[in-house]
Amino acid sequence: xxxxxxxxxxxxxxxxxxxxxxxxxxxxxxxxxxxxxxxxxxxxxxxxxxxxxxxxxxxxxxxxxxxxxxxxxxxxxxxxxxxxxxxxxxxxxxxxxxxxxxxxxxxxxxxxxxxxxxxxxxxxxxxxxxxxxxxxxxxxxxxxxxxxxxxxxxxxxxxxxxxxxxxxxxxxxxxxxxxxxxxxxxxxxxxxxxxxxxxxxxxxxxxxxxxxxxxxxxxxxxxxxxxxxxxxxxxxxxxxxxxxxxxxxxxxxxxxxxxxxxxxxxxxxxxxxxxxxxxxxxxxxxxxxxxxxxxxxxxxxxxxxxxxxxxxxxxxxxxxxxxxxxxxxxxxxxxxxxxxxxxxxxxxxxxxxxx
Ligand SMILES: *Cc1c(COP(=O)(O)O)cnc(C)c1O
Numbered sequence: 537x538x539x540x541x542x543x544x545x546x547x548x549x550x551x552x553x554x555x556x557x558x559x560x561x562x563x564x565x566x567x568x569x570x571x572x573x574x575x576x577x578x579x580x581x582x583x584x585x586x587x588x589x590x591x592x593x594x595x596x597x598x599x600x601x602x603x604x605x606x607x608x609x610x611x612x613x614x615x616x617x618x619x620x621x622x623x624x625x626x627x628x629x630x631x632x633x634x635x636x637x638x639x640x641x642x643x644x645x646x647x648x649x650x651x652x653x654x655x656x657x658x659x660x661x662x663x664x665x666x667x668x669x670x671x672x673x674x675x676x677x678x679x680x681x682x683x684x685x686x687x688x689x690x691x692x693x694x695x696x697x698x699x700x701x702x703x704x705x706x707x708x709x710x711x712x713x714x715x716x717x718x719x720x721x722x723x724x725x726x727x728x729x730x731x732x733x734x735x736x737x738x739x740x741x742x743x744x745x746x747x748x749x750x751x752x753x754x755x756x757x758x759x760x761x762x763x764x765x766x767x768x769x770x771x772x773x774x775x776x777x778x779x780x781x782x783x784x785x786x787x788x789x790x791x792x793x794x795x796x797x798x799x800x801x802x803x804x805x806x807x808x809x810x811x812x813x814x815x816x817x818x819x820x821x822x823x824x825x826x827x828x829x830x831x832x833x834x835x836x837x838x839x840x841x842x843x844x845x846x847x848x849x850x851x852x853x854x855x856x857x858x859x860x861x862x863x864x865x866x867x868x869x870x871x872x873x874x875x876x877x878x879x880x881x882x883x884x885x886x887x888x889x890x891x
């Protein structure tokens with residue numbers, strides 16, 4: 537065991553590597569993990585120095601509050617390697633800020649920027665050779681914090697773990713995505729935790745999504761919890777609707793997560809002179825637009841898939857097909873954003889961050 541501690545983050549290197557067993561040409565999403573992980577413990581009212589250690593299982597007491605009260609939050613981001621083998625992140629400070637917004641809502645202690653950024657950069661340096669070079673592939677980064685503190689008392693834990701795991705991932709080809717506009721279940725509500733990346737939000741989505749899958753759909757379009765009349769998100773992605781030549785997305789709120797892909801797409805679209813409206817979108821107007829032919833595109837936006845075009849939506853027992861466009865906003869915007877992420881183009885917005 538070799539322990540190096542040149543910086544604030546200590547490093548214990550793994551004596552073996554799994555990298556030769558990985559088929560980098562056929563990577564799926566988030567199912568193989570690198571040789572190391574970051575662990576940082578919160579004890580006695582403070583975060584201890586982060587450690588990079590060999591990847592592996594961790595031990596928790598059965599009474600740890602994560603298991604009983606779900607105090608758990610996460611982030612999703614990526615590292616990209618350019619043709620010179622330089623490594624880039626995309627707006628990572630925004631992920632740090634959002635992790636702390638989630639932390640606050642779940643009564644989890646906030647993680648200081650230095651712990652997050654130095655921890656992440658050290659981990660990426662140690663597992664640098666795991667960052668795929670293939671076009672479209674990247675290293676998916678999963679920072680998360682959960683309550684490791686013990687006891688059945690329904691109150692915030694007094695111990696937490698902040699961890700980061702890395703998963704080399706291939707490009708995300710979703711194929712034809714058929715979605716169902718939800719009329720009964722809700723993902724989030726006013727005053728709730730929908731704007732946080734809290735683990736329980738996703739657990740709550742699984743059952744309604746299973747019901748949609750049984751009906752032949754891939755994903756659920758979430759509507760507002762009160763009237764189910766406003767289109768809010770697509771699965772765990774933000775949603776964009778193109779009616780004629782205007783791109784529309786809902787305003788962020790308690791119920792709609794403030795996606796980094798979403799806000800980047802809004803800025804790029806404006807830069808492309810595409811008319812963008814950030815306003816509530818009604819199910820009625822989308823159905824009407826589908827009927828009269830003015831509905832051109834719908835797509836989800838999020839870090840994993842970047843942009844995921846929707847081919848069909850279902851509503852009240854009727855399916856509506858979207859046209860197959862040769863020049864879609866979806867592909868144009870995806871090219872612009874990924875060119876920035878992979879350092880293939882100028883970054884006039886200052887979003888790229890050298891790892
Ligand atoms: C993570 C997430 C998004 C997308 O956010 P990005 O920062 O673009 O990855 C959108 N909606 C939900 C519910 C999410 O959890």
